[in-house]
Every structure is written in C-alpha cells, then in structure tokens.
Amino acid sequence: MKCCSWRNVGSLDTGRIGGDGGTVTLATSSGHLGLALGVDAAARGWPAKLNPAWPARPCRSRAVSARAVPTERQRLHASLGADPRNAPEMPMAEQNEGADKTEKPTSKKLKDARKEGNVAKSRELTSTVLIMGWLAGGWLLMGDMYRRVSGLFEQALVVMTQPFDIALRTIVPLAVQTLLAMTLPLLLLAVLLALLVEFLQVGPVATMKKVTPDLTKLNPVSGIKKMFSMDNAIELVKSVFKSVALLGIGGFVLWGMVPNLLHLPFAQPAAIGSAIWHALKWIGIWTIFVFFFVSALDASYQKFSYIKKLRMSRRDIKQEVKENEGDPYVKQRRKQLHQEWSQQNMLNAVRGSSVVVTNPTHIAVALQYEQGVDDLPLVVAKGEGHMAEEIKRVAEESGVPILQNVPLARGLNAKVEIDDYIGHDFFEAVAQVLYWAEGMRQGELRPEPPEFVPPPEMRTEIGLPDDAPAPPPLTDDAAIAERFEDPRDPMR
Numbered sequence: 267m268k269c270c271s272w273r274n275v276g277s278l279d280t281g282r283i284g285g286d287g288g289t290v291t292l293a294t295s296s297g298h299l300g301l302a303l304g305v306d307a308a309a310r311g312w313p314a315k316l317n318p319a320w321p322a323r324p325c326r327s328r329a330v331s332a333r334a335v336p337t338e339r340q341r342l343h344a345s346l347g348a349d350p351r352n353a354p355e356m357p358m359a360e361q362n363e364g365a366d367k368t369e370k371p372t373s374k375k376l377k378d379a380r381k382e383g384n385v386a387k388s389r390e391l392t393s394t395v396l397i398m399g400w401l402a403g404g405w406l407l408m409g410d411m412y413r414r415v416s417g418l419f420e421q422a423l424v425v426m427t428q429p430f431d432i433a434l435r436t437i438v439p440l441a442v443q444t445l446l447a448m449t450l451p452l453l454l455l456a457v458l459l460a461l462l463v464e465f466l467q468v469g470p471v472a473t474m475k476k477v478t479p480d481l482t483k484l485n486p487v488s489g490i491k492k493m494f495s496m497d498n499a500i501e502l503v504k505s506v507f508k509s510v511a512l513l514g515i516g517g518f519v520l521w522g523m524v525p526n527l528l529h530l531p532f533a534q535p536a537a538i539g540s541a542i543w544h545a546l547k548w549i550g551i552w553t554i555f556v557f558f559f560v561s562a563l564d565a566s567y568q569k570f571s572y573i574k575k576l577r578m579s580r581r582d583i584k585q586e587v588k589e590n591e592g593d594p595y596v597k598q599r600r601k602q603l604h605q606e607w608s609q610q611n612m613l614n615a616v617r618g619s620s621v622v623v624t625n626p627t628h629i630a631v632a633l634q635y636e637q638g639v640d641d642l643p644l645v646v647a648k649g650e651g652h653m654a655e656e657i658k659r660v661a662e663e664s665g666v667p668i669l670q671n672v673p674l675a676r677g678l679n680a681k682v683e684i685d686d687y688i689g690h691d692f693f694e695a696v697a698q699v700l701y702w703a704e705g706m707r708q709g710e711l712r713p714e715p716p717e718f719v720p721p722p723e724m725r726t727e728i729g730l731p732d733d734a735p736a737p738p739p740l741t742d743d744a745a746i747a748e749r750f751e752d753p754r755d756p757m758r
Contacts, residue, residue: 369583371576374590379576383473386572388565390504392463394557399459401550403452414444467565500567504560515552519545609656612647612684616657617664619646621703623678626670630654631678632661633688635700642687643696648679667706669699674718676728691721 371379379385404411421440425433482488492498520527526541578586612632616622619632620643632647634640649657661668674695682688688696698715705712720728 367577367579367582369578369580371573371578372583372586374586375576375578380468380471381473382475383471384572385468385471386569387464387467388561388568390557390564391467391561392460394554394561395459395463396456397557398554399455400452401554403455407448407451411448414447418444497571500564504564508556508560511556512553515549515556519548519552609649609653612649612653613656613660615646616660616666619661619666621699622657622661622666622668623671623675623699624654624658624668625672625675628654629675629679630657630661631675631682632657632666633678633696633700635696643692643700644687645678645682645684648682648684650679665707667703669702669714671695671699671715671717673720673725673728673730674699676730677718677720677724680728681724691724692718695719 418437418440422437425436428436523541523545530538530541615634616632619634620636622630622632624630629650630648630653631645633643634646635643647657658668660666674692677692678688681691695715695718702712702715720730
C-alpha cells in the first residue's frame with residue numbers, strides 16, 4: 267500500500283495508516299508504545315519511525331488481496347511448461363452443469379452398474395412365468411399325482427388294522443415319497459424358469475455386491491425414505507390392481523356359472539368335479555392374461571426407471587471422458603507442444619540441408635544428400651503456408667540454396683514423407699537440383715535445372731494439368747547408384 271503526503275498514523279486495530287511527509291508509519295493507538303512498520307518507505311529511501319500520538323485517519327488505498335490459490339487448470343498449465351496465469355478458467359455455465367442430470371448414461375456407466383449387479387429387470391415377469399409354469403406342470407403331472415395319491419390312500423386303508431407303530435413305519439415313507447414326487451418336479455421347473463427369464467432379461471451377471479453385507483442398509487432414515495419412494499408406490503399400485511383384478515375375475519367366472527351351480531344339487535357327483543375344473547381353468551387363464559399385462563407394463567417402467575436413476579450431468583460425462591482419455595485441455599496442450607517441437611526440429615534440420623525446393627510461396631521442401639554418407643537424397647523438412655515461409659527464412663539465414671520448381675515441390679510434398687528417401691520418379695530431377703545447389707555453394711554459376719515433369723498418374727494427384735509427356739523413370743539400380751555418386755554431374 268502507498269499512502270503519500272499523509273500526516274496521520276493509524277492503528278492495527280482500526281486498519282488505519284498514516285505518515286509524515288516522506289515517512290510512512292504504522293502504529294497502535296492504545297496509549298503505549300505502538301508497533302511501527304515502514305510500508306513503502308524502504309523502497310523510496312524514507313525513514314520509518316514510531317509516532318503513537320498522531321490522530322488517525324482512514325486509509326483510502328486499495329487493500330492488499332491474499333495470494334490466490336492456483337486452480338487445477340493452472341497447475342496443469344504450469345506442469346506443461348506454460349504460464350499458469352494464461353490458463354483458461356472454467357466458464358460459469360460449465361460450473362453449473364452438474365446441477366441437473368439430464369443426459370443418458372454412457373456405456374461405461376452402464377457397465378459399471380452391471381458389475382455391481384444393478385440391472386433393469388422385472389420381478390413381475392419372473393413371477394408370471396413361474397405361475398404359468400406351475401399351472402402347466404400341474405396339468406401335465408395331474409395324472410401321475412392322482413395315481414400316487416390314490417395309492418397312498420389305498421395303502422392307508424390296508425394298514426388301518428395293523429398296530430400303530432407298524433402302520434406308521436409303512437405310511438410315513440410312502441407319504442414322503444409321494445410328496446417329493448409331486449413337488450420336486452415343480453420346484454425344479456420353477457428354478458429353471460426363473461434362471462431362464464432372468465437370463466433373457468439381463469444376460470449373464472456375476473457379482474457378489476448384492477449379497478455382500480452393507481451396514482448402510484440398516485440406516486433408519488434411508489429406510490423411511492425408501493418406504494415413501496416412487497418404486498414402493500408403484501409396487502403398491504401393482505399389488506392393489508392385481509388383487510382387484512383377481513377378485514373381479516373370480517366374481518366374473520362364478521357369475522357366469524350361476525345357472526350351472528343351481529343345478530348341481532340335482533346332478534351326479536362327477537358334475538361337481540367338472541364344475542370346479544371349469545371354474546379353475548377360466549380363472550387361471552384370465553389370471554395369466556392379467557399378470558402378463560402387468561408384467562409388460564412393469565418391464566417398461568423398470569427400464570425407464572433404471573435409465574433415469576443412472577442419468578448423468580454434463581459435468582459427469584466430461585469427468586468420465588477425462589478419466590478415460592485424459593483432460594482434453596492437457597491433450598490439446600501436449601499436441602500443441604509436440605507440434606512446436608516437431609517444427610523446431612524441422613527448422614534445425616533445414617540448416618543442415620543441401621537445397622530447398624519451393625512452390626514458390628505455398629510449399630517448401632528441404633532435401634539433404636551427402637556423398638558417401640547418404641544412399642539417396644532425403645526429405646528432412648517440408649511444410650505449407652506459414653511453415654513453408656519459416657523453412658525459406660531459415661534457409662536464407664543459413665545460406666542454403668533455394669530453388670523454385672513448382673512440380674517438383676508439389677510432388678515431393680505429396681509423395682515423400684519427412685525422413686524418407688525420394689522415389690524413383692524424382693531421381694532425375696533431384697540429381698539436377700543437387701548439382702545446381704552444389705555449384706551455388708562453391709560460387710559457380712550453373713544453369714538452373716528444368717522443371718520437373720511428373721508422370722501422368724502423379725500430375726492429377728499434385729494438381730497439375732496432364733499436358734506433358736513423362737520422362738522414363740530410372741529403374742536400373744546401377745544407373746541409380748551412378749547418378750547419385752557425384753551430384754555435380756547429373757548426366758553420368
């Protein structure tokens with residue numbers, strides 16, 4: 267803080283500051299010797315002094331702010347070698363993106379939920395299929411059940427005259443055998459149907475998360491909230507609907523059987539069994555129909571509720587992408603630094619190149635060839651636009667010869683990558699260019715080589731009209747080696 271031309275000194279308690287001419291002091295006004303501090307006096311060569319007797323006046327200078335804590339983006343920016351003050355801050359709209367979860371869950375979110383056993387399935391559909399399976403199994407096993415029960419009662423009538431302990435040892439094993447024979451097939455059918463329906467709904471899921479003890483489930487507050495949740499409300503509605511539907515089905519079937527029931531007292535005993543079978547048959551059919559209807563609605567709701575519970579905010583999606591692929595800002599910064607390093611390496615390679623071939627303004631390609639070291643000429647740098655201008659600038663500063671040859675520059679830029687040798691199509695033209703460049707270095711005045719005439723298939727690729735015949739390419743290895751043995755003589 268700077269308080270100039272003040273004659274007042276302030277206190278630390280009231281936050282006041284003052285000074286005397288060129289002196290800046292701080293003091294307490296508690297009546298005893300105060301603490302003095304030279305605020306800006308040392309920098310200006312002013313003496314700092316104590317003076318607790320002066321009256322105080324509020325200081326109108328700007329308060330000194332505390333040092334700002336660097337943000338995560340600033341730390342990342344600094345770790346990449348850049349000024350953290352230039353790191354962009356998160357926009358306010360992006361900061362508020364985590365408030366509402368309106369986006370569909372990503373595939374990773376669904377996979378993570380599946381690993382925890384959290385899947386969309388309808389228990390109503392499973393129970394409906396089980397009921398249908400039991401009814402179908404009972405109808406198929408009805409004849410066998412009738413025979414077994416009849417045999418059990420016949421055996422009971424036989425042992426009625428025997429002592430109790432003997433009759434008990436005879437009837438109990440037979441009764442257990444009959445019970446198991448009647449129930450085990452239905453239980454096995456229920457297990458198989460349950461596994462099949464669950465597999466068809468959610469596929470294979472193997473997790474121990476659902477059976478692992480979780481103390482948070484014992485939280486009474488969470489239990490009360492769950493009691494009044496939407497899922498429980500839906501379950502209550504389903505239960506009430508099924509109960510009302512079953513009562514209605516039973517009443518409807520019995521109402522339709524009233525005329526027949528009135529004649530049962532005058533009918534044969536077999537008619538009673540027929541009436542009961544008729545009533546149970548239609549009650550079972552309508553019950554299955556109603557349960558399947560409820561199951562279809564429940565399956566749709568469970569799928570909707572499952573997706574809704576896993577919804578994500580935009581910030582969640584960005585955080586997931588950042589965890590999977592890295593921070594986009596860091597990736598962009600690394601890519602930028604990599605491009606800068608690559609460009610700098612190319613410019614360093616231009617300084618040691620043999621010649622630079624230009625378009626003349628849009629493309630520049632630097633070639634390097636040293637007799638006895640390189641087998642063939644090598645493209646050490648190339649670029650378009652601004653990079654081409656940089657290559658030409660560095661070449662001029664380093665004294666590298668620059669030659670304008672539009673077809674050759676376009677062809678090398680399109681067909682040869684950096685640090686790759688030139689192809690057969692360029693041998694003749696590049697040999698003449700290297701011969702000319704060698705003369706430029708030695709101060710000899712040599713004629714510029716003619717423009718490169720690319721083959722027809724290359725002319726279209728590099729954007730040149732197909733109006734000139736192509737020279738025959740060099741295909742003989744001995745001729746190629748002889749041509750680049752001495753670049754000063756292209757006709758050897």
